[in-house]
Amino acid sequence: MPHDHHDETDASHPHALLPSEPALRVKALETILVDKGLVDPAALDAIIDYYEHEIGPHIGAGLIARAWVDPDFRKDLLRDADALIDSLGHGGRQGEHVVVVENTPETHNMVVCTLCSCYPWPLLGIPPAWYKSDAYRSRAVREPRAVLAEFGVSLPADTRIRVWDSTAEIRYLVLPMRPDGTDGMSETELAALVTRDSMIGTGLITTGLITTGLITMAGES
């Protein structure tokens, strides 16, 4: 990973200039900006509060559940997620261009940002710490199956795993498979099944008895 090195060859790369203590640098930068009157601390607090409390995986889960019950919505979500997300008022920073990728029995999708931590904030909230870790960012592409196993996800050997590398231009959201045995469930009940990790591709959706992807293979969890 070039971003992990701080040698001369990487000096020109912006990611090599990340400080060793980002939180400290951020605090220092914030202090300067506030002192100069360039940012309003109350506005910063409001933005942080918004992403911590208003925005979260429930937004993405709502889209997934609706896609499961409404074939036209699913088609639109897969074809042009941006237009759909905008029309529902879920657009915003860190979600400028979202592409939805659909899990099938043949293909499991998994999302990473190998460069840093690009993530569809307006749909999933603030990314988890592991998503930003060096280990996940490098290993997700190198050995996705092993990484999935560590998340408790074991897929049939013939399931293809596609790893999508997010960038500042494109954020990916996984459309997980609807679990079997959920035919009678309402959209709201379905949305409650959809986890954050299932929309990153590092989790499968369980209904208690059945895990999609495993197709109820005995002895697996």
Ligand code: FE
């Ligand atoms: Fe990134």
